[in-house]
Amino acid sequence: MIRLFNLTLLLFLFLITKANSLIEIDITRGNLDPLPIAVSPLFQDDNSKKNSINELKIENVGSEISFVVENNLKTSGLFNPLSKEAFLQKPDIAHLKPRFEDWALIKAQALITGKVTIENKKLKVEFRLWDILAGREMMALAFTTVPSNWRRVGHIISDKVYERLTGEKGYFDTRIIYVSEEGPKTARVKKLAIMDQDGFNTKYLTLGNELVLTPRFNPTSQMVTYLSYFKNLPRVYLLDIETGTQEVVGDFPGMTFAPRFSPDGKKIIMSFAKDGNSDIYTMDLENRVVERITNHPSIDTSPSYSPDNKYITFNSDRSGFQQIYVMKSDGSNVKRISFGNGLYGTPVWSPRGDLIAFTKLHKGKFYIGVMRTDGSGERLLTENYYQEAPSWSPNGRVLIFYRETKSNDKGEGFSAKLWSIDLTGYNERQVQTETDASDPSWSSLLSN
Amino acid sequence: MNFSKSFRNTFLVILLSLIVSACATKQTTTKVDGQMQGDVYTGTDTVKYLADGVPDRVFFATNESILTTKSRDTLRKQANWLRDNSSINVVVEGHADERGTREYNLALGERRANAAKDYLITYGISADRISVISYGKERPVDSGSNPLSWSKNRRSVTVKAN
Numbered sequence: 309m310i311r312l313f314n315l316t317l318l319l320f321l322f323l324i325t326k327a328n329s330l331i332e333i334d335i336t337r338g339n340l341d342p343l344p345i346a347v348s349p350l351f352q353d354d355n356s357k358k359n360s361i362n363e364l365k366i367e368n369v370g371s372e373i374s375f376v377v378e379n380n381l382k383t384s385g386l387f388n389p390l391s392k393e394a395f396l397q398k399p400d401i402a403h404l405k406p407r408f409e410d411w412a413l414i415k416a417q418a419l420i421t422g423k424v425t426i427e428n429k430k431l432k433v434e435f436r437l438w439d440i441l442a443g444r445e446m447m448a449l450a451f452t453t454v455p456s457n458w459r460r461v462g463h464i465i466s467d468k469v470y471e472r473l474t475g476e477k478g479y480f481d482t483r484i485i486y487v488s489e490e491g492p493k494t495a496r497v498k499k500l501a502i503m504d505q506d507g508f509n510t511k512y513l514t515l516g517n518e519l520v521l522t523p524r525f526n527p528t529s530q531m532v533t534y535l536s537y538f539k540n541l542p543r544v545y546l547l548d549i550e551t552g553t554q555e556v557v558g559d560f561p562g563m564t565f566a567p568r569f570s571p572d573g574k575k576i577i578m579s580f581a582k583d584g585n586s587d588i589y590t591m592d593l594e595n596r597v598v599e600r601i602t603n604h605p606s607i608d609t610s611p612s613y614s615p616d617n618k619y620i621t622f623n624s625d626r627s628g629f630q631q632i633y634v635m636k637s638d639g640s641n642v643k644r645i646s647f648g649n650g651l652y653g654t655p656v657w658s659p660r661g662d663l664i665a666f667t668k669l670h671k672g673k674f675y676i677g678v679m680r681t682d683g684s685g686e687r688l689l690t691e692n693y694y695q696e697a698p699s700w701s702p703n704g705r706v707l708i709f710y711r712e713t714k715s716n717d718k719g720e721g722f723s724a725k726l727w728s729i730d731l732t733g734y735n736e737r738q739v740q741t742e743t744d745a746s747d748p749s750w751s752s753l754l755s756n
Numbered sequence: 757m758n759f760s761k762s763f764r765n766t767f768l769v770i771l772l773s774l775i776v777s778a779c780a781t782k783q784t785t786t787k788v789d790g791q792m793q794g795d796v797y798t799g800t801d802t803v804k805y806l807a808d809g810v811p812d813r814v815f816f817a818t819n820e821s822i823l824t825t826k827s828r829d830t831l832r833k834q835a836n837w838l839r840d841n842s843s844i845n846v847v848v849e850g851h852a853d854e855r856g857t858r859e860y861n862l863a864l865g866e867r868r869a870n871a872a873k874d875y876l877i878t879y880g881i882s883a884d885r886i887s888v889i890s891y892g893k894e895r896p897v898d899s900g901s902n903p904l905s906w907s908k909n910r911r912s913v914t915v916k917a918n
Contacts, residue, residue, distance in 0.1 A: 492899060493854075493896055493899035494895070494896055494897060494898075494899050496894070519891075519894055521858060521862075521892075521894070522858065522859065535862075540889060542862070542889065542890065563862070563866055563889070563890055565859060565862045565863075566859040566862070579859070579862075579863065581862070581863055581866040581890065583870055584821070584866060584867040584869075584870030584871065584874070585867070586863040586866065586867075607860065607863040607864065607867065609859045609860055609862075609863050610857070610859045610860070623857075623859070623860060625819075625860075629819070630819075630856075630857075630860055653856075653857035653859070653860050654857050654859065667857050669855070669856070669857075672855075694854070694855070696857045696858065697857070697858065712854070714901040715899055715900060715901045716900065716901075717900040717902060717905070718899070718900070719898075719899025719900060722899065722901075746858075747858070
């Protein structure tokens with residue numbers, strides 16, 4: 309009895325203090341208290357249900373879209389989607405005007421409602437985001453698209469909700485390109501694969517006839533650059549994932565590798581290895597002009613541009629060991645920035661510009677970490693037996709990387725999987741893939 | 757004869773280790789266990805020999821591309837054999853172990869392959885008979901995750917190209 313009283317009082321105080329303030333989420337800290345949100349199934353009338361079955365072989369696409377949204381929000385670690393079983397209001401009624409008391413009762417602070425119609429081979433989706441505590445609508449949007457795009461609609465809704473509540477762009481309407489791996493370690497078959505950020509719609513872009521490594525998205529288009537051992541000549545290639553056309557990048561008399569696009573999408577930066585020495589080169593994709601950026605007898609590799617194209621971070625062993633360096637994009641002003649214990653590799657500049665993510669090897673353990681671009685403020689996010697190759701979400705809040713397990717003396721027990729972790733060091737989770745996977749690269753937002 | 761010799765060796769090893777463990781508080785860092793010296797693989801169980809008595813591969817220490825005395829010996833044998841078989845061209849494959857980042861390992865494999873190539877050139881083999889390719893850590897011969905397996909994978913392998 310006393311306990312119940314306390315609870316009501318708490319709730320009452322909460323309502324008063326929060327009554328006029330909009331809900332918001334601070335994503336700069338590890339979020340140990342994710343926002344309770346109710347994602348009501350999007351309402352679909354009987355006629356649309358029939359069309360949905362005809363078009364998509366799915367009875368209730370409104371409900372399916374709500375699952376996409378719910379899963380995205382949950383995976384972000386910032387939201388706690390509440391069980392739909394506890395919902396008191398029907399989807400259609402809630403969408404018109406929610407009974408805020410009902411949703412407050414199940415402790416929801418935000419509510420997503422919506423309506424789906426499929427007519428004339430068009431999918432129309434409208435949704436609303438409600439602030440339960442303030443008792444008002446925060447956002448209302450509608451989209452029309454082809455029915456087969458229904459998962460993307462779910463991702464776009466997730467991005468809009470994320471943006472409205474955190475103040476930053478989302479990362480759900482994105483794709484991951486990666487290397488799919490199968491077979492024993494000594495004869496691994498690798499293929500380029502692409503999937504939605506949530507692991508759905510996997511497509512394989514190569515057949516596995518030749519070794520392929522390190523695919524990376526162009527931030528401004530549907531182009532990918534990667535390393536292929538086609539005809540046993542390891543070279544950097546450019547692939548258009550819409551048309552499937554591909555070409556070798558440049559005409560180098562030796563191995564080119566470690567490719568990445570410049571943030572404006574106009575250049576490819578990569579390493580070229582000759583006579584035991586690897587240096588960094590760029591090629592302009594419009595006029596095909598090749599420029600040498602570093603000229604040093606050490607290994608210079610894993611280059612990555614700053615988002616303003618003015619600087620390049622890269623990996624070099626010119627000090628005797630693998631360390632991270634920053635230079636101007638013309639190759640001048642080379643400065644070492646990693647000085648901690650251990651070896652450092654795979655530097656990648658954050659799309660926000662303020663941080664560089666890296667892989668660190670120290671005392672037999674591998675770490676994914678971040679440091680400021682002058683090397684200060686090193687922060688290790690995760691430690692494991694083997695992991696490397698972080699890639700940033702387009703909003704610079706999440707890193708995706710791959711992790712390998714130790715095998716026994718017979719090579720058994722080995723696996724390679726994709727993982728993601730928040731910049732805060734929280735919310736580490738495996739990203740589902742159909743096969744073993746490595747070398748992930750995150751695309752930009754497909755829609756804005 | 758063999759038995760008594762190996763017995764004597766074993767006895768010696770045990771005796772030595774007893775002495776070491778008895779008097780030393782610090783362990784020696786260089787271990788010689790018959791298959792590795794330092795962390796360079798010293799076994800002779802190469803997979804594909806170029807020819808009888810001509811090993812096809814040499815092994816490297818972690819993060820290194822320096823040729824050991826034994827490696828140079830192997831490469832001189834390869835050079836002799838190449839001189840006797842002047843119609844044969846070779847590809848030198850450079851490899852790394854799984855304990856390094858993929859891109860750095862590609863560069864390291866290339867460096868190792870070139871270290872072997874340069875030595876063959878020093879011993880009179882024409883550069884245009886030797887091409888190199890780096891596989892980084894992509895083609896291990898031993899799939900274990902232990903120091904011995906890794907030492908077998910840090911290698912350059914000379915393969916007939918024709």
